[in-house]
Amino acid sequence: MKLTISVLFLAALAAAQLTGKPQSPGKRAPRLSFVESKDAAGITDTDMFDWQKYVEAGQSDRATAQARRALHEAALTREFMDGFSQTKECDGIVFMGKGDQKPDFTLQIIVDSHDTPGQRPVWVPVLRDLRQDKLNSLGDEDSAKQAARSICLAIWKVEDHL
Numbered sequence: 001m002k003l004t005i006s007v008l009f010l011a012a013l014a015a016a017q018l019t020g021k022p023q024s025p026g027k028r029a030p031r032l033s034f035v036e037s038k039d040a041a042g043i044t045d046t047d048m049f050d051w052q053k054y055v056e057a058g059q060s061d062r063a064t065a066q067a068r069r070a071l072h073e074a075a076l077t078r079e080f081m082d083g084f085s086q087t088k089e090c091d092g093i094v095f096m097g098k099g100d101q102k103p104d105f106t107l108q109i110i111v112d113s114h115d116t117p118g119q120r121p122v123w124v125p126v127l128r129d130l131r132q133d134k135l136n137s138l139g140d141e142d143s144a145k146q147a148a149r150s151i152c153l154a155i156w157k158v159e160d161h162l
Contacts, residue, residue, distance in 0.1 A: 030155050033096040033103040035128075043080060045072045046112040076111050076144070080123075083145030090152040105129055105155055109147060123147035127154055131162075 034042025048069040055065040084090050096103050108126045113119035123141045128134070138154055141147040 029092050029094045030159050031094045031096050031103040032105045035106045035108045041073045043073050043076045043109045048072045079144040083148040087148045089149050125151050129158055
């Protein structure tokens with residue numbers, strides 16, 4: 001029963017993404033994915049990155065530092081994906097996981113000060129249009145949802161000019 005509900009939920013999410021912005025006949029929905037790199041996650045938590053480097057320089061427990069950073073970045077990824085799915089400007093954009101298909105855009109997000117008391121969180125998305133081989137730094141945003149909105153608006157702007 002849980003499996004059936006999960007499958008139906010994922011199908012509804014996919015349908016919502018594909019029915020968002022109307023596409024021209026013969027034109028497919030833009031595809032977005034995180035940058036795949038051995039050196040960088042799709043979302044980098046700069047606070048934890050700096051802390052990990054500090055721990056490693058002091059010859060402390062490297063594995064613990066890496067695990068803690070991975071947990072923080074996984075939480076930020078969930079926060080971003082929630083913002084992406086709740087933002088109407090992202091309707092019609094397909095966010096891809098790892099797979100055979102090539103995305104049209106790749107995304108790297110750098111997050112700073114999100115867990116520092118008294119500091120404004122800063123989400124800095126960098127969007128790459130793979131078809132035109134162009135990088136777009138989109139400024140900085142205060143939240144995952146605002147970052148998702150600016151990313152999706154940038155993608156639709158590119159799509160409108162194709």
